[in-house]
Amino acid sequence: MNGFLNSLELFLQVSAQMGTHVLFATLGAIMGEKVGHLNLGVEGMMLMGASFGFSVAYQTGNPLLAVLAAALAGGVGALIYAFITVTLRGNQVVTGLVLTIFGTGVSGMIGKSISGLALPDSITAAFAAKAIPVLSDIPVIGKMLFDQSIYVQMALVTAVIVYVYLNKTSIGLNTRMVGENPAAADASGIGVTLYKYSNIVAGGCLCGIGGAFLSLVYVPSWQDGITAGAGWIAVALVIFATWNPIRAIAGAYLFGALRGVGFKLQGGIPFLGGVVISSQLLDMLPYLVTILVLVFIGLRKKKENQPPKNLGNPYFREER
Amino acid sequence: MKKRWIASLLAAAMVLVLTACGGTGTQATPTPTAAPTEEPTQAAGIPKEDLKVGFIYIGEINDQGYTQAHDQGRLALEAMGIQCMYVEDVPENADSEKAMNDLIDQGCNVIYATSFGFMEYTVEVAKEHPDVYFGHCSGYMRSDNLSTYFGKIYQARYLAGIVAGMKTQNGKIGYVAAYAIPEVIRGINAFTLGVQSVNPDATVEVVWTNTWYDPAVEKQAAIELLNKGCDVMAQHQDSTATQIAAQEKGAFAVGYNTSTPDAAPNAYLTAPLFHWEKFYVDDVQKIIDGTWTSRAYWEGLSAGMVSLDDLTANCAEGTADAVAAAQAKIESGELEPFTGPLYDQDGNVKVAEGTTMTDDEIWNMSWFVKGVIGTIPE
Numbered sequence: 001m002n003g004f005l006n007s008l009e010l011f012l013q014v015s016a017q018m019g020t021h022v023l024f025a026t027l028g029a030i031m032g033e034k035v036g037h038l039n040l041g042v043e044g045m046m047l048m049g050a051s052f053g054f055s056v057a058y059q060t061g062n063p064l065l066a067v068l069a070a071a072l073a074g075g076v077g078a079l080i081y082a083f084i085t086v087t088l089r090g091n092q093v094v095t096g097l098v099l100t101i102f103g104t105g106v107s108g109m110i111g112k113s114i115s116g117l118a119l120p121d122s123i124t125a126a127f128a129a130k131a132i133p134v135l136s137d138i139p140v141i142g143k144m145l146f147d148q149s150i151y152v153q154m155a156l157v158t159a160v161i162v163y164v165y166l167n168k169t170s171i172g173l174n175t176r177m178v179g180e181n182p183a184a185a186d187a188s189g190i191g192v193t194l195y196k197y198s199n200i201v202a203g204g205c206l207c208g209i210g211g212a213f214l215s216l217v218y219v220p221s222w223q224d225g226i227t228a229g230a231g232w233i234a235v236a237l238v239i240f241a242t243w244n245p246i247r248a249i250a251g252a253y254l255f256g257a258l259r260g261v262g263f264k265l266q267g268g269i270p271f272l273g274g275v276v277i278s279s280q281l282l283d284m285l286p287y288l289v290t291i292l293v294l295v296f297i298g299l300r301k302k303k304e305n306q307p308p309k310n311l312g313n314p315y316f317r318e319e320r
Numbered sequence: 321m322k323k324r325w326i327a328s329l330l331a332a333a334m335v336l337v338l339t340a341c342g343g344t345g346t347q348a349t350p351t352p353t354a355a356p357t358e359e360p361t362q363a364a365g366i367p368k369e370d371l372k373v374g375f376i377y378i379g380e381i382n383d384q385g386y387t388q389a390h391d392q393g394r395l396a397l398e399a400m401g402i403q404c405m406y407v408e409d410v411p412e413n414a415d416s417e418k419a420m421n422d423l424i425d426q427g428c429n430v431i432y433a434t435s436f437g438f439m440e441y442t443v444e445v446a447k448e449h450p451d452v453y454f455g456h457c458s459g460y461m462r463s464d465n466l467s468t469y470f471g472k473i474y475q476a477r478y479l480a481g482i483v484a485g486m487k488t489q490n491g492k493i494g495y496v497a498a499y500a501i502p503e504v505i506r507g508i509n510a511f512t513l514g515v516q517s518v519n520p521d522a523t524v525e526v527v528w529t530n531t532w533y534d535p536a537v538e539k540q541a542a543i544e545l546l547n548k549g550c551d552v553m554a555q556h557q558d559s560t561a562t563q564i565a566a567q568e569k570g571a572f573a574v575g576y577n578t579s580t581p582d583a584a585p586n587a588y589l590t591a592p593l594f595h596w597e598k599f600y601v602d603d604v605q606k607i608i609d610g611t612w613t614s615r616a617y618w619e620g621l622s623a624g625m626v627s628l629d630d631l632t633a634n635c636a637e638g639t640a641d642a643v644a645a646a647q648a649k650i651e652s653g654e655l656e657p658f659t660g661p662l663y664d665q666d667g668n669v670k671v672a673e674g675t676t677m678t679d680d681e682i683w684n685m686s687w688f689v690k691g692v693i694g695t696i697p698e
Contacts, residue, residue, distance in 0.1 A: 266528060267694065268695065279528045
């Protein structure tokens, strides 16, 4: 039993790591969608964050600057998106897609100069997993939460902050109102454009930070397309989490866990008499589950789980 | 209406920037001489100055792995004064055909396709360009102007197995492997036989990643094995992720392809290495001399095509002597790793005592030897 508990703890620990970049990105996407803007550029912003973050980390050796650079890169990407979709009222889907292609290209260009390089020790040391005494000995969840890189823990803290911000503050209330009914928000004196810009850009910063988790902490090195589609998973996880930052934690960690389950089941499924499933099929697990969850949520139609009412619609003041 | 215009302009600008920087265009090395003369006749050979060698790579030349190892070959050719060109990040699909045709259009009269997945496309392009010399790495399809080449890396893996077998404390060794194809299976078996030659009870547990190069996935696979208690890791992957994972968990690791002691200095033991330049220089020299014929080049330790990297201080005591002894025997032909008795995972005799597997059997190996934990997907 002890062996099982131990391996469960280690499994949860890895799952949290594999879910961290997705969690940051999901939170970023939630912030954008809460003001009514569906941003399909998550993948692009993550890649920009990953490449700029790595580049600055390599040149300065300063972990804080690296994270700031990653946030800035993601934020700039989001700013372009916000300008086109908020101010110019361009099509959100097309703009988001272009932002992803754009981000992939930019990161590829930055990546030329940093691929194959190793990070300075100051960075790896700052982001290394550190066990917090006592707390990390808590059964089951101790290792997952308290024997981790500070980056993993910051993702959790960020999720709580975003939750509190959206649901417990008056600014958050205004933010949600902008996404639900911008005309009413405008009438009550809320600066719709300002709210949209600031939330979209802040969300972009989170996406950039999420991407940098891979290049700075988890891998840690640069490779082309390092996010490998995590940005798209994040877009889907927003729906999975029903726009709730706390549920996003569960979604992101589940995604990380499914990746790990695939490796575990290669030798055969223990409870089904060791039936062997091809590893290609196992690699599909997280994506299959994502589709299933999307279907399930679509069928359930609970009122509090619905998207912001004006998600995807540009706001024309004149048409009020 | 004006705003719409600005929006579309902005979008167009983004696409433009993308195309400007996203493409992995061909990168020519400076070309001091005029374009090479066409129509090489195979009998007479081609003067060195008229040669232009093109490489298509699956990865990037500074990936600290597979492609970097091949690129050493290009550098060796350039050191001989031969013009070279290369294309990076070529996917294993019809794009590779385009990449090869591009190189030929730019005057290349020798093409090396450095990854298995380029095989069918290389065959096609070779058929269209009978005057160009082709080499395809790790494949089995040849034609009049298309050779295949590979190294007997399994010999170096056997030696790496000795290093790992002497290092492990608990007899549990992990192996992060890409695809369940004969090349990888052969390597796992040779490694395991090397381990067992010094540590008969040790096991080698395999996890498949289904990718040659994806640091994040490779690392997660390595962590899975390390969490199961493996204290020495080996890899058939193109990145250093396995070694980094081993270092983070206080374990040790054998690398692959190129020497990477700096990626995980506390974990790195050694690595089986390719020396592709041996083949490239030999092959190009044959073209210059006019003695080139289509062949299946498959050489190992004795030809210097593969080797084991220098052992680091992380290795167990006495490892160097054990490795040197085995290497001498392999080079002299006294020791062939795939000599019976060999057993499969269930303990059945697969190769009887005294018999050695033929090159063909070794090349097509599709079963695990005893001591390997893991399954080969159908």
